[in-house]
Ligand code: KIV
């Protein structure tokens with residue numbers, strides 16, 4: 001799946017599906033089901049690495065997870081989510097860091113939490129051949145400014161969002177994630193631009209949807225109000241692990257079936 005294929009989906013009015021993945025086995029399942037884009041999100045920080053936010057996530061952590069995901073994916077587009085401070089300070093360094101995700105980790109594209117400061121970077125990356133997915137609305141890397149779910153959208157923020165959406169489209173972004181914004185604003189942004197919008201907590205009128213895979217499968221206990229668990233993997237894991245502990249404690253496991261014998265290895269006593 002390439003940037004061009006994703007762009008064309010909007011013309012055909014064909015909804016785009018996107019999910020996160022952080023490891024090879026999960027990515028393999030996500031890809032085999034036919035999800036269009038697999039995002040190696042910096043949400044790995046909260047969901048898999050035990051941090052309270054995405055800010056401590058390093059480029060090396062995203063690179064290693066992206067490489068694992070890319071090894072497991074055949075069809076979907078693999079997108080590396082650029083972590084806090086891997087872009088935004090120095091443009092040359094940002095270009096190097098983004099390029100590394102394609103060159104060394106085999107990503108197909110990068111995602112940048114976007115703002116006025118990412119327009120030129122998006123243009124430069126696209127010109128070089130690094131497809132960029134933009135991200136507006138709630139941008140968790142800014143949580144220290146205002147608090148995570150307090151990033152509200154007032155009328156002027158909505159206007160600025162449409163302006164930034166246009167600017168990133170013109171700079172070459174191939175799609176735009178809209179996180180936690182009013183549904184009517186998301187619908188207007190979607191109407192205003194020709195690249196697909198991918199919503200999360202942004203209502204039903206986007207061109208596609210994204211969620212974290214840990215919420216979808218029910219692995220994490222903390223599911224955001226706009227998200228939805230479609231399974232109970234946490235329950236299944238708990239049952240399996242409890243079953244193992246009980247079987248070991250009761251002496252039921254390992255049974256003869258799970259034991260190993262070799263001819264010629266005789267008892268010593
Ligand atoms: O890191 C992440 O998982 C994300 C998506 C929720 C868009 O940025």
Ligand code: NA
Pocket residue numbers: 041042043054081
């Ligand atoms: Na992210």
